[in-house]
Amino acid sequence: MSDVSQTHASLAPSSAQKFRQRFLPFLVFGAILLLIPMTDPSRTMYALMHQMAIYIVFALAYNMLLGKGGMLSFGHAVYFGFGGYLCMHAMNWIDDGGVWGAFPTFFLPVLGFVGGAVSAVVIGSFSTKRSGTTFAMISLGVAELIFAGAFMFDSLFGGEQGISGDRMNGPEVFGLSMGPQSDIYWFMAFWTILSVIAMYAFTRTPLGRLSEAVRDNPQRVEFIGYNPQRVRWLVFSISGGFAGLAGGMSAVNYEIFTPEALSLIPSGFVLIMAYVGGITYFAGPIMGAVLLTYMSSMMSDFTEAWLLYLGLMFVLIVMYAPRGIAGIVFGFWDGIRGANSAELLRKWSVQLLGCLLMLIGLIILVEVSVRWSNGWGEAFEPFGLHFTHADIVTWIAIFVPIVAGGYVLRLATREKEEMPA
Amino acid sequence: METIVFALLNGVIYGLLLFMLSSGLTLIFSMMGVLNFAHASFYMLGAYFAYTIMGATSFWLALFIAPILVGLVGAVVERYGLRKVHANGHVAELLFTFGLAYLIEEIVKIVYGKTAVDYKIPSLLDFPAFTIYGASFPAYRMFMLFIAIGMLVGLWFLLKKTRAGLIIQAALTHPHMVGHLGHNVPLIFMTVFGIGCALAGLAGVIAGNIFVTDPAMAVLMGPIVFVVVVVGGIGSLEGAFLASILIGLLQNFAVGISASFADIFWFTGLSPTSEIGDITVSSLAPVLPFLLLVLMLIFRPRGLMGEQEL
The missing domain is CATH 1.10.3470 (ABC transporter involved in vitamin B12 uptake, BtuC)
Incomplete structure (x- = not known):
């Protein structure tokens, strides 16, 4: 002391x-x-x-x-x-x-x-x-x-x-x-x-x-x-x-x-x-x-x-x-005011990118499934796009972002593990 | 007289069904300290899986495949969900399974729709087994009874008579020691979780067609299973068995009694038209398990067979 x-x-x-x-x-x-x-x-x-x-x-x-x-x-x-x-x-x-x-x-x-x-x-x-x-x-x-x-x-x-x-x-x-x-x-x-x-x-x-x-x-x-x-x-x-x-x-x-x-x-x-x-x-x-x-x-x-x-x-x-959410908000606030804010910001943006990608895939999956299950033949049409469950493009639009997002998140966590404690 | 016989039979069947659910819950709880809030959701999954498999093939195949599928889902949940949350303590685990119950219900709603599906009793078993006092008893209920007893014997044999059961029992109380002896304790946990979920799934397969198979069935069953576990004494399989049968009988006997409070408490001068006098015992049936829970907590907090006060 x-x-x-x-x-x-x-x-x-x-x-x-x-x-x-x-x-x-x-x-x-x-x-x-x-x-x-x-x-x-x-x-x-x-x-x-x-x-x-x-x-x-x-x-x-x-x-x-x-x-x-x-x-x-x-x-x-x-x-x-x-x-x-x-x-x-x-x-x-x-x-x-x-x-x-x-x-x-x-x-x-x-x-x-x-x-x-x-x-x-x-x-x-x-x-x-x-x-x-x-x-x-x-x-x-x-x-x-x-x-x-x-x-x-x-x-x-x-x-x-x-x-x-x-x-x-x-x-x-x-x-x-x-x-x-x-x-x-x-x-x-x-x-x-x-x-x-x-x-x-x-x-x-x-x-x-x-x-x-x-x-x-x-x-x-x-x-x-x-x-x-x-x-x-x-x-x-x-x-x-x-x-x-x-x-x-x-x-x-x-x-x-x-x-x-x-x-x-x-x-x-x-x-x-x-x-x-x-x-x-x-x-x-x-x-x-x-x-x-x-x-x-x-x-x-x-x-x-x-x-x-x-x-x-x-x-x-x-x-x-x-x-x-309070933890995320306050953690972010402390992070950008802390010493290595640039490093943290980079890491967070990578994580955010991964999450967003997965979210896109997931939303399409859920929305298409809901419409499929309703059975009215309705398509999921965000921003003028057109997704139906019978269309192969839909399934590509679902799984490519999910896999890509998962990969990005995995990369981010691996980096974290490699960083000295 | 036939009321008593039928209530007895139905009560035992319902009790055994409850035990199918609560045994898995108790095993999982005493091993991992996790109260699986989603346990009744696996029961629901069992019924829905069986409905799908029965539509494609036959009920008999569904009887075997659906519980195995549910068990696999349970194992995946344990491996990739619970194990991760475990580090944050028991409350986090409980919350995780709470969220899972929510998710399963919503996914079931999306996949199978919000209304009940037409999951039927196989036509082979759709006949009256016997007739007493002019009322017939469906064969399917006898079949449920046999399946439940078979499960009971099977579980007892697995836990008490096999080497795997010995290791599971050891891992219940001394997980570290079992680990030091070279057994893969996380794998044991995953297996037990899977078996517990498969039992719940089996209960769903045989009960889904006699009750209703809809997205609300988990919410209806879940709290009663918790009551069974608490009343039986947390962590005690024997207690869970006793409590299951007790609650099964209690509910089925209560349903058969049409006496109202005014009839029972006539000596107090309770008016049959007053609000309390108007309550019949049969309308009280759904509340009875919870009433039992509260009384148990006040007078015997460790439950029927619980070893310690938790």
Whole structure:
């Protein structure tokens, strides 16, 4: 050790660093949210942004479990759903008047938080006794139980039609009638920024730190006198609460909730979102939520097989980029500022070329197959090209890029291995 | 009376079918620590492969070839997918198989279409095997029973009586030692994964035509198989067997009972028109495995035969 004068205080980040790392991103995020309405978005844009906002909160809540707590849940939509359902019922109570009549719809997500958290406390009391794979299986079983059970209690879950309500009742706050999309935008912006800040603040609390410790080494946490089960339970409950908050946002946005919202499909979607975004970064799930919501609404217009692309992207990220899109973005950012940026850039462009080539072949393969399977004799016609499954040119256009791309990628990895460590 | 006999027979058959799936899952789990989320997808692949092969040749050929094909697919998945992800830990492996389940479902949708395919019972077995109390029992179900028992005996023989089984058992607990003794442990892992998937495929071949062969069959079966594995005690084949039969019987008996909660809990004064009183036991059948799971976790967390609390 050359630097013996290193102390706790000298290791601490300077206030400029603190500002840059802890406050600036939120200021930028807040500024973007404030600026968006000035571009006068269309109705579809608003709808898309509201969906993004819901998923940002949901994915961050999910990552509180997976990324920070190391708990892989296949049924987190249960808490999203419980929060949402409570809000739907509350919306109808507001409509009925009485004591509830004085409750503004704007604050319904608070109830969503309560609903999600309470259900997570109850279910977490037995499910968080385990971690890892067992926890994952339990979460799946509980989710199936609740989803199947939801159809038995129509007065609570509304059966197939679900429960609907009207968000425009109750007193106005901040001058928002909650009717038009632009009013809902402010509602979404408010709750998104509030929950993002709250969840970031949570990662800096002792409990947030402990949950990371429990993820990495539960035994040592036990040695220093904490109960890992209790920590998991607490984190699980808070995460369930934020999921419920997202459910409340969704309830106000769509004014309807069906039991489908509790099923394994949204649970799987939020898992994919958080993981694709990058679970080791706080911002990862935000990126994942924005990207995947955008993809799900845009790509489903272009291709029938978009779920296949989604699955493929997920598997590839699990295999080759376990730190997700955030990992790629931050890795790229650090790389171009690092010492041998030219070398890295060259390597990345070769890899990018290989990936793009394979992607071209793959897209043609998938799109031609989809049309072949539909059996309407339709051809895949990108940019005025014409691909049919009976044409040999199509198969050349599929396999040549895939093989060439694979070869380029192989070259790139071999180079990496030859480089001195 | 015939209700009981039929529920018993169907329950045992369904239970054995569940065991076909859960045995592979348990073997793979106890050997590699990987919970194969895509296990039910291999079951689905088995049914679809059999449908294709049956269309080209005959059911009897499909019965042998489809499971082998599924096993090969499984081995390829292990070799080129799982082994690569293994370095990133168990959660990454679980996520990989989760993504794989997704992919298989989408690919099946593209290749075979989104609706159910017409995978039929072979005409040779399409007759009533016997008639009791005026109701007939299909021969194909008896055939399923024999196949399942044959598989059970075969698996038991393979694991307990052959040298390969001995090595597999050793590799379950002491993979490093087995490696030091000169056995190719990754190859053993790949083989076990393949065998597990082939068993799931076989279950798909014989069950696909009696249930429905559609892209949703994996999603329907998957969670129940997980329940079996947890209830039986993670990593225990005997436990998986008991739990399979238990759940098979439970579900089939529940379906046959039309009593509602109001009938059962009459002493509490529950009204038959109220929401809870209106629930019948038969409508509860699909929920029962999951209810069992939750109860098991609360009262006996290590499962029926599990050795330790995980």
